[in-house]
Amino acid sequence: MISDSNKVVLVDELESITEPGASAKIIAGILETLHDNDGSIAVFVSHLAEQILENTQCAVRVDGIEAKGLDQNLNLIVDRTPRYNYLAKSTPELIVERLTRTSDGDQKEFYGRLLQKFKGKK
Numbered sequence: 457m458i459s460d461s462n463k464v465v466l467v468d469e470l471e472s473i474t475e476p477g478a479s480a481k482i483i484a485g486i487l488e489t490l491h492d493n494d495g496s497i498a499v500f501v502s503h504l505a506e507q508i509l510e511n512t513q514c515a516v517r518v519d520g521i522e523a524k525g526l527d528q529n530l531n532l533i534v535d536r537t538p539r540y541n542y543l544a545k546s547t548p549e550l551i552v553e554r555l556t557r558t559s560d561g562d563q564k565e566f567y568g569r570l571l572q573k574f575k576g577k578k
Contacts, residue, residue: 462495471504480507488514505543520544530554549574 465486471479483500490496491514502508505518522544524533532550552574556567 460493460495463490463493463497465490465496465498465500467498468501469503470500471502476504476507480504481511483508484511487512487516491515517541518543523547523550526550526554526557530557 467483470483473479474482483502483504487498487500487508490498500508505520509516509518517540519538519540520542521534521536521538522542524535527533532547532554534547549571552567552571556564556571559567
């Protein structure tokens with residue numbers, strides 16, 4: 457424990473400090489330290505929830521917001537209301553789908569192959 461004083465910690469995308477694997481371990485360590493202090497509360501915004509959960513020994517609640525799809529203009533439809541205890545899906549697949557649908561020629565072929573990776577096809 458660093459100190460017994462109460463703490464409120466708000467963190468947005470701390471994973472940008474280093475590579476994802478190391479960031480998840482650092483965030484997990486910070487969460488464990490804060491967990492040991494009953495007077496602390498923390499909110500971390502991260503795209504690494506799965507990796508953080510794999511690296512922590514304490515209970516961590518994960519809430520998520522999720523992209524639902526693309527509208528008729530190929531803009532992301534995002535439900536920004538957090539779902540409690542929910543590991544949300546990421547938006548890269550929808551972005552690659554948008555790129556596939558808006559490109560042509562070699563680019564369309566490239567993005568189409570990339571999109572298949574998200575759909576579990578090699």
